[in-house]
Amino acid sequence: MNSENRYQPDTQFSIFPPAIKHLLIINGLFFVAQNTPFLGNFIMQYFALWPLESGNFYPWQLVGYMFLHGGFTHILFNMFALWLFGQAIERAWGTNRFLLFYFVTGVGAAVLQMFVSSNVVIGASGAVYGILLAFGMMFPNQYIYLLIPPIPIKAKYFVIFYGALELVSGLSGVNSGVAHFAHLGGMLIGFLLIMYWKKTGTLKS
Secondary structure (H helix, E strand, C coil): CCHHHCCCCCCCCCCCCHHHHHHHHHHHHHHHHHCCCCHHHHHHHHHCECCHHHCCCCCCHHHHHHHCCCCHHHHHHHHHHHHHHHHHHHHHHCHHHHHHHHHHHHHHHHHHHHHHCCCCECCCHHHHHHHHHHHHHHCCCCEEEECCCCEEEEHHHHHHHHHHHHHHHHHHCCCCCCCHHHHHHHHHHHHHHHHHHHHCCCCCC
């Protein structure tokens, strides 16, 4: 059966697969700690992604920044998107490959953002955009329903639209407080990684 047409809820496989469940929990714990007096300042100082020239950069921040968020809405939308699109990917690839993909795209997003911006960066958005890209490539003809009333759009077009929007926003400086190039970095690294797995015949579908 073609993988692009077989995405559907699987009640026998938990709606919170292992990787997604633990990522949600860890992000939640970091969010609580981040909003705790004194502890929050420490976490931002050592786990947010600081520019190289700031003197506050540490290598582990390339991963740590993914667990910090700028507010409730920020973490809510990131975690909802991770859960919504990530379930099918973790089921298709397995937990280990899903986690590898998540963290590689997140680190790649951080590196690209550091090349084009000197702002402090927090959030799982880079990795989440990588997951969105993976969903669009693995299930291109699966319909995603937007807005109320629901408007159906195929996943491949949804991904293209968001990628183009991020590129235009990044180049134009719209919403300069948003790490647009981190989002693009997550999608770019995700695309390259999936194409590599396809070329080597190691991609589960």
